[in-house]
Amino acid sequence: MCYRRSYGMEPCGGSAVRAETTAMWRLVGAAVGHWARRAAAVLFGVSVPLALIGTNVRLLFGWEALYTFPITRYRVEEVSGIPRPELLRAARELRAYLLGPERPLVITVTDDQGRVGPLFTERETVHMADVRRLVQRLLRVQEAAVLMCVGYAMVRLIVERRRGLTAVLRLVWWAGLGTNLAALALAGAALTRFDRLFTQFHVLSFRNDFWLLDPRTDHLVQMYPLPFWQLAAALFLGLTVVESALLAAAARWVLARLETPAPSLAPVS
Template sequence: MGRVGWVLWALFIVAIPLFLVTASVTWAFNSPGLYNNGFEKYSISRISGITDRDLRQVSSELRHYFNSGEEPLDVRTRIFGVEQDLFNDREIAHMKDVKQLVRGVYVLALVSGVYLALMVAAGFALQRRQFVGPLARGFLWGGGLTLVLLVIFGVAALVGFDSVFLKFHQLSFANDLWQLDPRTDYLVRIFPQDFWFDATMWVAVRAIGGALLLTVVGSAYLVHQRYAGWQNAFHALKEAARPDSK
């Protein structure tokens, strides 16, 4: 394998965790169930004064905002029975930053997914069945890398999610608009930090599931091939040892 081949496979291996994580994050931001379960688990209706039905509508409008070109965010709902704007100017400005971040995740998921698909398609087109072995090794290494990274992140999140959450915001945003007050800002009332911990675990579980699948598939094929090689070698030795084979 030449230098270009090594680079292509290195990118393939790195693209696997990138795709699994960003695809899971994309899924999370667009999953009504994740929002609704969080609202119910943390009694957001009681805390915010917004009914469960209206909270579901709010989450639907947020998902629409992330997936559209509409600006600025404009969400009205009933709070303790009075219809009003849900978010203030600071929250709206922060959500614009969040939207840009989410769109960046979408792009990474698309680019990494397309690269993986092109590598697989090109490999089978050029090498046909001979590509299965290298692909299995790529799955094994990529899935293994994903598991290692997620285990490290998971331990850090479980030990000190507050610090991880803070560092994420400091690295992701170039301003302090994310510093909101639950006494005045509904964004942190309806999405408390515990909600984001659950969402992080939700993403991690799905990314780990994908990584385990790739790791198992890749390792199973490689073990099968090695076992088949041993069997062929054993049969060859038996044939060579037979008297009538001389």
């Protein structure tokens, strides 16, 4: 029996249509939720290596010894004509510039002849501004990646408890393993053709050619020559290899513990 809307009753087939619409929206919601969960898992998997790599960038760029080591290791005072104490002070100021608030890079030194002037040329100063922007971007990416990792793990643990913990550990295992293999491959390539990789890094990272400096006259490359960057890259890749291996191993160990069934207790006779 059908009723018209004018009587305030449900029209013919209205309940069936409404049920079909509700079911359709439930299917859509389930599909969206499924893909959203997958997207979040992928984002977490990407965030793990980004957080690891970004943390190493933060550690190394914040380590004062990394800035001062080449001054003594490569006897920069003999090449540059600038006393070692002045170069060490300039190295510390360079660290403060890269990690501190944005400002012009102005470092004044006194050379062996007693002449006072800027340490870097305009070309070097522009390049260091580009380097600072790159470093700051990497630090912001690291912060976002860490927040993503922590947030995703907390949500999965709160919502799914043990099942969520297992899922997070599996993602950490795969992300750690992938990062480890990629770092090993990059380390192998760096051992054979570091100069080519170093050049390609600059081509991809900077929009100009101000990174092309003359080691005979430019103090920046005198202070930090190519052999220094080989050592720094080896340190960075070594840290990444060890940390990613430990991360993957720890995740795998906890997974094995979670997946091992508890021994059943025999009844006492």
